[in-house]
Amino acid sequence: MFSNTHFSKAKKYWYMGRFYDWSEPTFHPMTHAFHYGTSTFEGIRAYLTDRGPAIFRLKEHIDRFFHSASVVKMKVSFTKEEVIQACKDIIKENGFDQAYIRPLMFYSYGNLGLVPVHCPIELVIGAWEWAAYLGEAGEKGVYACIVPKRRIHNSQLDLSAKLGGVYVQSTINGIEARERGYDEAIFLNLEGRIAEGPGENICIIKDGVLQANSKSESILEGITRTSLLEIAPDLGLKTLVAPITKEDLFNADEAFFCGTAAEISPMTKVADMSENQENPPLYTIGTGKPGILTLKLAEAYKEVTTGKNPKYEKWLAFVNE
Numbered sequence: 001m002f003s004n005t006h007f008s009k010a011k012k013y014w015y016m017g018r019f020y021d022w023s024e025p026t027f028h029p030m031t032h033a034f035h036y037g038t039s040t041f042e043g044i045r046a047y048l049t050d051r052g053p054a055i056f057r058l059k060e061h062i063d064r065f066f067h068s069a070s071v072v073k074m075k076v077s078f079t080k081e082e083v084i085q086a087c088k089d090i091i092k093e094n095g096f097d098q099a100y101i102r103p104l105m106f107y108s109y110g111n112l113g114l115v116p117v118h119c120p121i122e123l124v125i126g127a128w129e130w131a132a133y134l135g136e137a138g139e140k141g142v143y144a145c146i147v148p149k150r151r152i153h154n155s156q157l158d159l160s161a162k163l164g165g166v167y168v169q170s171t172i173n174g175i176e177a178r179e180r181g182y183d184e185a186i187f188l189n190l191e192g193r194i195a196e197g198p199g200e201n202i203c204i205i206k207d208g209v210l211q212a213n214s215k216s217e218s219i220l221e222g223i224t225r226t227s228l229l230e231i232a233p234d235l236g237l238k239t240l241v242a243p244i245t246k247e248d249l250f251n252a253d254e255a256f257f258c259g260t261a262a263e264i265s266p267m268t269k270v271a272d273m274s275e276n277q278e279n280p281p282l283y284t285i286g287t288g289k290p291g292i293l294t295l296k297l298a299e300a301y302k303e304v305t306t307g308k309n310p311k312y313e314k315w316l317a318f319v320n321e
């Protein structure tokens with residue numbers, strides 16, 4: 001019934017303790033999470049190393065998954081260890097060398113009042129081969145657009161939780177940016193500073209300093225961003241965690257989006273539509289080409305994720321060991 005056209009090489013998914021053929025449907029239409037976004041998810045990647053596939057920072061992802069579940073008040077019956085094992089099993093079962101892994105926990109079928117008193121918490125995990133999220137633009141340089149709508153504010157919700165419903169804002173603005181001809185959206189926060197992309201963090205490089213913002217800026221502090229801040233000094237870069245203003249971004253030597261799905265995607269041009277302008281001012285970042293230090297960081301990140309840098313082997317969960 002369901003093809004895997006846009007889920008490359010996916011053969012099986014895991015649902016509540018067993019595997020199902022990818023084409024096989026399992027949920028009732030009155031599942032609570034379909035209606036209200038009462039779900040939490042993770043995006044994790046496995047990469048091929050000399051010791052077979054390894055999942056990058058699996059523990060940190062599963063810790064965040066359980067934190068997200070607690071924010072949406074889920075009483076989870078699975079342990080972290082069980083979810084970790086299921087993530088490894090799905091790679092093995094599908095025979096992947098590398099894959100994107102998507103665990104999803106949700107209020108399932110029971111009642112449809114907003115308070116899901118009769119809805120059990122269920123867990124499903126899918127995996128497929130997913131190329132870098134921003135595709136070709138991510139390699140050539142992303143043309144981004146600061147959208148008029150401000151990011152949900154951290155005074156309204158714990159943004160360190162990846163909650164399904166919160167991503168509606170990302171979807172709407174991701175579509176709008178593309179409808180206007182841009183590759184990706186950038187959200188400002190309510191304070192008017194750079195927050196993040198719809199599913200990625202934003203970093204800038206200026207005078208040899210890698211700068212990221214923090215959760216006080218209404219962002220999800222991504223695991224990729226945090227890993228890059230740790231790797232960067234090995235390349236001789238200084239690091240700074242501080243708010244990023246629009247001017248900081250426009251005047252940066254280099255800028256990039258980063259996240260598990262997007263990996264490291266250089267940003268080369270930005271249109272500022274924050275005031276909903278018809279003809280938004282356009283800014284070129286640095287030389288207008290993917291930045292040299294950004295590409296170096298991307299290369300170093302690749303070495304880390306594929307097990308070629310022993311210093312960071314601690315971040316890899318080997319699937320077959």
Ligand SMILES: Cc1ncc(COP(=O)(O)O)c(C=O)c1O
Pocket residue numbers: 043196197198199200201219220221222223224225258259260261
């Ligand atoms: C809103 C948002 N910001 C940032 C990120 C980057 O996070 P990570 O590097 O942990 O994938 C993601 C992706 O999960 C995201 O959805």
